[in-house]
Amino acid sequence: MASTVAPAVQSAPRLGSRNGAVPVSFVGSSADRASRSGIWVGIFAISMSFAAFSSALFVRQGTPDWTHIVMPSVLYLNTLLLLASGVTLEISRRSLTAATLIESDHARRARIWLLATFALGIAFCAGQYIAWQQLRAAGFYLATNPNSSFFYVLTFIHVLHVLVGVAAIVYLLGRLMASHSTFRRSLFENTAVYWHFIGVLWIYLFLLCLVKL
Amino acid sequence: MHETSVEPVHVHAPPQGFWRKHVFSLDHKVIGKQYYALALVAVFTGMFLSWLMRIHMVWPDAKIHGLELLSKNGAPGGVMTPEYYLSLLTMHGTLMVFFVLTNAPFAAFGNYFLPIQIGAEDMAFPRFNMMSFWTTFLAWFVLMLAFVIPDGPPIAGWTEYTPLSAVGRDAGPGMQWGASLWGISIAIFCIASLLGALNFIATTLDLRAKGMTLMRMPLCTWAWFITSCIALLAFAVLLPACILLILDRHAGTSFFIPGGLVASDRLQPHSGGSPLLWQHLFWFFGHPEVYIAILPSMGIVSHILINSMRKPLLSAKVVIYSMMSIGFLSYMVWGHHMFVSGMNPLSSLTFSFPTLTITIPATILTLIWLGSLYGARIQLTSASLFAIGFISMFVSGGISGFFLAQPSLDIYLHGTYFVVGHFHMVMGVASLFGVFAGTYFWFPKMTGRYMNETIGKLHFWITFIGTYLIFMPMHYLGLIGNVRRYQSFVDDYMSPYLWLHKDMTVAALITGAAQFLFLYNVIYSRFKGAPAPENPWNCTSLEWSIPSPPPWNNFGDRHPIVYHDPYQYGVKGSQGDFVMQDSPEQIIASGD
16 A cells, blocks of 8 residues: 555645655545545455455364364463554554644654554564464474464464554654655555554454364 | 645656556556456467367367477377366366456456546556556466476366365376466465455545446446455455465365375375365355456446447446346355255255346346347447347356256256356356457557457357357257266267267367457557547447547546436437537437
């Protein structure tokens, strides 16, 4: 999404550009509305993919060779980290709503909380990596049993989606830090929607792996 | 808050340089043409494979010169092995379903005309659009690699049924690396199609010109929009299925491979997987895929028929609602592909009912087309001939669907040529007729030149009669009990009917050769065709209000405003018997 809206911004005139003081957003263009639709349609497609994985998991749970494995304890910590990242992103988003110019206190606060979100996102991915290590140490590999297969597949693909979100946050941080760049707030809004979705998706996946129906 | 509403000047800057203009273009029109070109390459490859298969089927000992160059193991000395026949079958199906029937009517024409028809400058996300084409291209490239690897293409068919598609080398030639390439290619294709569908949906929802309400969108725009909604769901399910298949093949997991499976006298080191799970996931994609192929053609054909009849359809709204309900129902019927899979008979019955229900909107559509054609003074151009041909194919192929939808009949017919005839007519040929119609119709807009009508009509008649000669007998052969997927029928119970198979092969060779007329027509007309004006067919939709071929930003600096329904024909307008969608004039009903 990031690369999509960038050229439109480049061709748009920079208003009020004085000593790097740049307005925070252009509001309400049809491109903004399209990217908002785009993110929701994307979320819908991702949900559908995970629904397919889930139905495969339910079918597989019904077969006799299913053994339920105990989830690594670090996952609880990871869940907290991801939930916290949702909160920090929300604080950042609200600070930015109040900001009018890139060089304002509100914008500075938005930057700090966004940085915190980035750190938490990376920490979550690292935590998932530790969870995989713990499982391996316990002798559960990808092909060990159907439950471990699904666990690795679901968590790995979820981490890929988290990394996409992290990349979007890095891009946003870059735009917010660079004093001479324009900034499109709809991009921030969409990243926030996506990030919260990733959080909700994780809670769903965690429950799915934790509970045997 | 500092509210500044500044419309971006353009979605993207004018393209500079060869690479940006023709290769990595952000322009939806160039991307549409790239999709079309890829589909052309794929369709001729697929057709060539069908020639080889048909020749081998009736003359299994025939030496085809040069075939040994394609595969040393598959065709030693130019004579095809039975396994290589299955390899070609797989590649024919995969190329045609994914790279032709999905790409040509939906991605190619949709990309080119959907933004223009709604009055937009480009797709919502031009960079995603470029990515989705090049990702599709990569998928095609990976699939074609299967021809050159020593292992050869997979032999599992385009449905790649598990468990044999998942166990690797032991399942036969092509199943070690060929099947992996298949899985990777289709996974990539899924990502590309998801990006494309997302783009189509966001564009249709948010980039419509002023006055272009949803109900004022042309029928083909509606068809592309509904198709993109179907594609979004369908490919989102096929992608996980492909990922699990690849893991089963290379990571030792057992999603689809049951325990105790013996292939090539070797006990497979897997346990507990469910082969039926693949079928469920695959057909949850696979049946909607049929409508991904046919719905755009329905839209294109409606659009063209209305223009050639110079009067609206009996009800455009009912056409839209029928297409919607087909799209909705397409998700409830995947099990009808699995009547003989050992599924619970009660499930079969549950899937049979919605399948038969689909025939209701399909019949409504057909009746609307036929009812509108009745008494119409239709202009018989190549485009409208192919549009009428589409209805013919849709009806002929669709009627056999009634039989297949019933589990008790399907148990007999499922493994026979009846099914082959059915889906080739209703999905393959019908959809391609829509593509042909669209090509003849929109060629003047895309290139600024007419296609040759004489060659076009010749192309139509040979193709129309030829496809009936190829696919109609398949229904009868199926009723006799002619098994599908067999490499030849020489010395067995089918020998009394071998003459029919031979005739079909000859018909396939002739019909296929006629497609070179089309190819010649496209290439010749592109450079030497008669110059076409802005609106050669006196059509009402927005794509005909801009120059042919359209400039990079479609409407220039103009922002079109839409005043009318898309099909104001048979009225007194300032330019003739029609009023353009963006013409502010009042409409006075004529006659009545």
